[in-house]
Amino acid sequence: MTSFNAKRVRSDIPQLNRVIFDRPITYLDTASTSLQPNAVIDAMSRYYQLRHANVHRAVYQTASEATAAYEGSREAVARFINAPGGAGEVVFTKNATESFNLLAKSWGAKNLKAGDVVLVSEMEHHANIVPWFQLREQTGIEVRFIPTTDDYRLDLSKLDELMQGVRLLSITGMSNVLGTINPINELAAIAHQHGALIAVDGAQSVAHAPTDVVALDIDFLIFTGHKMLGPTGIGVFWTREDILDAMPPFLGGGGMIADVRTDGYTPANGPTRFEAGTPPIAEAVGLNAAVLYLEGLGMTNIVRHERALAGDALTRLALEFQGRVRVIGPSDTTDRGAVISLDVEGVHPHDVAQVLDQFGVCVRPGHHCAKPLMRRFNLAATVRASYGPYSLAKDTDVLIEALSTAVKMFG
Amino acid sequence: MSNLGSNLDDLYREIILDHYRSPRNRGELDSPPAIRVEGFNPLCGDEIVVYLDVEDGVLKNIKMTGSGCSISQSSASLMSAAVKGKPLDQVRETIATFKQLMTVQEATLAHDGEAPVVDLRALGELAALQGVIKFPVRIKCATLSWNTLIQGLDELN
Numbered sequence: 001m002t003s004f005n006a007k008r009v010r011s012d013i014p015q016l017n018r019v020i021f022d023r024p025i026t027y028l029d030t031a032s033t034s035l036q037p038n039a040v041i042d043a044m045s046r047y048y049q050l051r052h053a054n055v056h057r058a059v060y061q062t063a064s065e066a067t068a069a070y071e072g073s074r075e076a077v078a079r080f081i082n083a084p085g086g087a088g089e090v091v092f093t094k095n096a097t098e099s100f101n102l103l104a105k106s107w108g109a110k111n112l113k114a115g116d117v118v119l120v121s122e123m124e125h126h127a128n129i130v131p132w133f134q135l136r137e138q139t140g141i142e143v144r145f146i147p148t149t150d151d152y153r154l155d156l157s158k159l160d161e162l163m164q165g166v167r168l169l170s171i172t173g174m175s176n177v178l179g180t181i182n183p184i185n186e187l188a189a190i191a192h193q194h195g196a197l198i199a200v201d202g203a204q205s206v207a208h209a210p211t212d213v214v215a216l217d218i219d220f221l222i223f224t225g226h227k228m229l230g231p232t233g234i235g236v237f238w239t240r241e242d243i244l245d246a247m248p249p250f251l252g253g254g255g256m257i258a259d260v261r262t263d264g265y266t267p268a269n270g271p272t273r274f275e276a277g278t279p280p281i282a283e284a285v286g287l288n289a290a291v292l293y294l295e296g297l298g299m300t301n302i303v304r305h306e307r308a309l310a311g312d313a314l315t316r317l318a319l320e321f322q323g324r325v326r327v328i329g330p331s332d333t334t335d336r337g338a339v340i341s342l343d344v345e346g347v348h349p350h351d352v353a354q355v356l357d358q359f360g361v362c363v364r365p366g367h368h369c370a371k372p373l374m375r376r377f378n379l380a381a382t383v384r385a386s387y388g389p390y391s392l393a394k395d396t397d398v399l400i401e402a403l404s405t406a407v408k409m410f411g
Numbered sequence: 412m413s414n415l416g417s418n419l420d421d422l423y424r425e426i427i428l429d430h431y432r433s434p435r436n437r438g439e440l441d442s443p444p445a446i447r448v449e450g451f452n453p454l455c456g457d458e459i460v461v462y463l464d465v466e467d468g469v470l471k472n473i474k475m476t477g478s479g480c481s482i483s484q485s486s487a488s489l490m491s492a493a494v495k496g497k498p499l500d501q502v503r504e505t506i507a508t509f510k511q512l513m514t515v516q517e518a519t520l521a522h523d524g525e526a527p528v529v530d531l532r533a534l535g536e537l538a539a540l541q542g543v544i545k546f547p548v549r550i551k552c553a554t555l556s557w558n559t560l561i562q563g564l565d566e567l568n
Contacts, residue, residue, distance in 0.1 A: 348480035350455055358419050367456050380456040
């Protein structure tokens with residue numbers, strides 16, 4: 001049984017005690033990076049204070065402890081996403097972007113040939129676009145885009161047509177701009193019917209909804225530590241064991257080998273084959289603590305809390321500004337997360353964010369690394385407010401107060 | 412705006428908001444004969460196109476199109492008003508003085524707090540942009556049009 005109390009979560013996050021320009025910080029940039037609870041910070045500190053050593057090498061006590069901590073984190077992540085083959089299917093990378101590069105440059109380079117199609121969507125982060133373009137330059141694959149409807153959903157009306165020749169459907173679980181939650185179950189079934197595999201960008205979704213790779217029936221899952229209350233510097237790449245075992249190594253060097261001779265090398269088996277060099281050990285320890293913390297809160301509780309916050313914010317923004325502030329994303333909470341992009345009529349997002357900063361409000365102005373989506377909606381940028389398990393409705397109070405000032409100032 | 416910091420008042424001075432709302436020298440010139448240069452700020456998506464009509468060493472006309480934040484757009488508008496109709500050596504002088512204004516903060520740090528003297532009177536209305544240096548991430552917004560102008564002048568050579 002888990003209990004959830006957002007005020008208690010808030011008290012676990014030291015940065016939320018910050019005062020900015022004489023006002024308590026209002027942190028609404030969780031989609032960019034989440035804040036860390038003490039559980040994560042303390043776990044990393046304790047690791048450095050007592051147990052730091054390199055992993056997989058030495059035989060002394062602290063080295064065994066560091067190795068156990070690193071591998072233990074893999075197990076925690078495997079449990080968190082219900083990896084059917086356990087920890088052996090979890091590769092640690094630097095971030096979600098590196099995970100996508102691993103997917104494209106290892107699995108993609110080996111399995112895709114000229115003319116094969118990788119189907120992505122218009123609402124992808126650049127991390128799920130650029131590596132495919134790079135692979136296209138090398139091998140001549142085709143990169144195809146699922147369009148977006150005017151109400152900010154995937155346009156699946158011509159999906160059967162779009163699926164022709166597709167070997168991989170690579171798609172986000174939740175848009176980092178629109179907040180739209182995509183129907184991964186449905187897409188996985190369609191991909192498999194067409195003999196394609198499906199990769200899911202979970203960067204925005206894993207910390208905000210339960211993720212079960214078996215129930216979703218997906219083939220790859222990619223996410224990052226720092227958007228799920230964990231540290232920066234660690235990302236996750238998950239795929240089924242049979243797929244992972246057939247993937248060629250990615251980065252070369254120490255740690256990823258079984259043997260090196262003067263005439264060549266033999267790569268290691270399992271996840272370490274993709275983890276060249278000293279891995280992010282303290283970060284893995286922090287990620288493990290973040291997973292435990294999220295499990296303690298209960299993912300379904302987080303969904304409920306954030307959906308309520310999103311619903312409240314959408315209603316109040318519409319009431320308060322009567323169209324002067326437009327939400328770029330679904331207008332209700334159906335299949336939608338608490339990532340709310342705003343277009344303030346006549347005020348550039350950077351100016352909005354600058355005024356908001358004076359109220360201690362942290363939001364992200366810009367294209368959110370999703371330029372194809374911005375072009376689709378004829379926007380150069382938006383101001384994005386994004387919530388987390390530590391967010392409260394009073395964050396929206398301050399957001400609205402600050403937005404009103406920006407509107408008046410430039411009106 | 413009384414509840415806001417004076418820094419913000421410094422940044423969004425009335426002159427800046429005025430040039431943002433009613434930008435001067437907005438539009439296009441036929442190119443050729445005018446020089447056409449594009450400038451981008453890939454980080455924030457701001458863009459600007461500057462058209463320059465140079466004759467006998469004088470910047471006879473300047474027009475601009477583009478989109479961006481109030482700082483980038485007002486800086487462009489203020490720039491156009493400051494350089495239009497001026498001989499090129501005077502244009503270059505204005506650019507140099509403005510760039511100096513925008514680097515004062517770095518220079519201040521480098522020289523133990525001794526800021527180089529920028530002749531604010533020489534800058535006229537452009538001096539309204541000095542508040543930008545308190546917001547280092549916005550300096551790129553203010554200098555976008557100027558760097559684009561420099562690029563255009565370089566094409567003359």
